[in-house]
Amino acid sequence: MSAQKNINKRGGTDKVKKQKALAFTKSGTKSNKDKPKTRSNKGQSADKKDINFLVPPKGMRDILPSDAPPRDKVVEVSRRMAEFYDFSEINTPVLEKIELFKRGVGEKTDIGGKEMYTLKTKGGDHLALRPEGTAPVVRAYLQHGMHKLPQPQKFYYFGPFFRHERPQAGRYRQLWQVGLEIIGGESDPVYDAQIIVMFYRVLEELKVGAPAVNINSIGCRVCRPGYRGKLVTYYKEKDVCKDCKERLMENPLRVLDCKNEQCQPFKAEAPSILDSLCSACRSHLKQVLEYLEELGLPYFINPTLVRGLDYYNRTVFEIFPEGESLALVAGGRYDYLAEMLGGRPTPAGGAAMGVDRVVDLMQEKNPKFFQTRIKKKIFLVHIGELAKKRSLSLMEDFRKSNIPMRTSFGKDSLSNQLADANKDGSDMALILGQKEVYEDTIIIRNMETGVQETVPFSRVVEEVKKKLKS
Numbered sequence: 001m002s003a004q005k006n007i008n009k010r011g012g013t014d015k016v017k018k019q020k021a022l023a024f025t026k027s028g029t030k031s032n033k034d035k036p037k038t039r040s041n042k043g044q045s046a047d048k049k050d051i052n053f054l055v056p057p058k059g060m061r062d063i064l065p066s067d068a069p070p071r072d073k074v075v076e077v078s079r080r081m082a083e084f085y086d087f088s089e090i091n092t093p094v095l096e097k098i099e100l101f102k103r104g105v106g107e108k109t110d111i112g113g114k115e116m117y118t119l120k121t122k123g124g125d126h127l128a129l130r131p132e133g134t135a136p137v138v139r140a141y142l143q144h145g146m147h148k149l150p151q152p153q154k155f156y157y158f159g160p161f162f163r164h165e166r167p168q169a170g171r172y173r174q175l176w177q178v179g180l181e182i183i184g185g186e187s188d189p190v191y192d193a194q195i196i197v198m199f200y201r202v203l204e205e206l207k208v209g210a211p212a213v214n215i216n217s218i219g220c221r222v223c224r225p226g227y228r229g230k231l232v233t234y235y236k237e238k239d240v241c242k243d244c245k246e247r248l249m250e251n252p253l254r255v256l257d258c259k260n261e262q263c264q265p266f267k268a269e270a271p272s273i274l275d276s277l278c279s280a281c282r283s284h285l286k287q288v289l290e291y292l293e294e295l296g297l298p299y300f301i302n303p304t305l306v307r308g309l310d311y312y313n314r315t316v317f318e319i320f321p322e323g324e325s326l327a328l329v330a331g332g333r334y335d336y337l338a339e340m341l342g343g344r345p346t347p348a349g350g351a352a353m354g355v356d357r358v359v360d361l362m363q364e365k366n367p368k369f370f371q372t373r374i375k376k377k378i379f380l381v382h383i384g385e386l387a388k389k390r391s392l393s394l395m396e397d398f399r400k401s402n403i404p405m406r407t408s409f410g411k412d413s414l415s416n417q418l419a420d421a422n423k424d425g426s427d428m429a430l431i432l433g434q435k436e437v438y439e440d441t442i443i444i445r446n447m448e449t450g451v452q453e454t455v456p457f458s459r460v461v462e463e464v465k466k467k468l469k470s
């Protein structure tokens with residue numbers, strides 16, 4: 001998949017960067033000879049390590065200008081969808097108190113435990129780089145007394161999240177998510193279905209292949225304990241992996257999420273949660289499925305889908321791209337989370353989409369998609385100081401008409417600037433020389449044919465607009 005390619009590509013870039021960094025190390029070593037010796041070897045190795053600062057931390061990467069169009073597209077389509085369904089944008093801090101995630105996501109989960117980036121500030125606060133967006137949004141809902149507003153409140157967000165997991169294709173340590181949350185009101189299955197359909201349609205619009213919805217119910221406080229008991233009894237005699245032994249003690253449902261080969265046969269024979277659901281949970285799931293059917297959304301009931309965060313109850317789901325094993329969207333209902341954070345009982349549901357994975361797929365499935373959308377480019381060429389000055393105010397005129405413009409202000413010669421315009425793939429160059437300044441005119445050059453025409457300076461914006469339409 002392209003995520004792999006990207007990683008390789010980026011791995012390649014990293015290699016180059018590493019080499020540069022090494023070159024730097026070598027010369028650094030040379031010049032270090034002149035520096036006073038550090039007190040210990042420890043100091044020296046720290047210096048060497050730091051010299052690798054030209055490479056970002058493991059699992060993190062630059063989002064380069066060339067990566068921007070598909071990412072913008074993901075955000076644009078998601079935002080349009082969210083606003084249509086009356087969701088409002090919310091932005092919470094990148095750092096939160098560790099306790100929020102310990103309580104909300106769960107200390108024993110991967111996301112709220114071993115994968116979390118934590119730090120102690122100089123003032124002694126224990127903070128975490130947010131690993132996910134739901135707990136912070138619920139925190140904000142509680143803090144700002146949003147339960148007093150009409151319920152439910154609907155939110156969307158886009159931003160970076162941090163997880164210290166093993167980097168691999170489609171798995172980064174700084175990842176980007178678009179999230180949707182519906183908080184407050186009733187624990188109504190219609191909201192579960194709405195979140196699923198919204199992300200489903202976003203993925204359809206982004207053309208990443210037919211999305212496949214996997215859905216399950218993990219019950220509630222009434223029925224889950226009974227199922228948990230059945231699961232523990234079933235697994236008691238089984239020779240499960242080390243992680244599952246721990247899971248059985250701390251969070252037994254998570255054994256169903258085990259990817260270890262050794263545990264797969266047990267998983268297949270394990271009792272199904274669907275047989276243990278109480279009537280309220282059973283009817284909730286049934287209604288979600290009926291709504292999905294009404295919306296014409298195909299789904300697959302997967303009784304082993306449990307999700308890796310503690311706050312879920314009832315509906316959980318993941319959306320996969322056709323034929324791929326990494327989920328693009330994941331979420332569910334979290335009716336107990338507000339209470340876990342010290343608030344009053346507040347039914348809620350939500351999901352998050354992994355933007356990096358979606359973008360990787362978009363680039364793989366439709367590489368030409370973004371090239372064809374590049375707008376016509378205009379390059380402004382100046383010759384002489386007077387023309388340079390006038391170019392500045394001309395750019396302001398174009399800005400008012402929202403027509404983007406490129407320049408090479410640092411270069412003086414006509415041929416160098418035209419060469420830049422060519423390199424940039426510009427369609428049109430506007431040439432302002434001394435003669436034109438005196439005559440109050442400007443030249444419009446078609447960069448493909450080389451045909452030029454001179455127009456009055458006062459009409460240039462209009463003329464360019466006409467040409468952009470043609």
Ligand code: ATP
Nearest residue numbers: 170171172175308327328329330352353354356357
């Ligand atoms: P996975 O099972 O792939 O680890 P998850 O259950 O940890 O995913 P969530 O916490 O539900 O994922 O996050 C929602 C979405 O964010 C995922 O479906 C995925 O698309 C994306 N995502 C999660 N972790 C990463 C990561 N490390 N790098 C890139 N995208 C990620």
Ligand code: MG
Nearest residue numbers: 110111165308
């Ligand atoms: Mg994960």
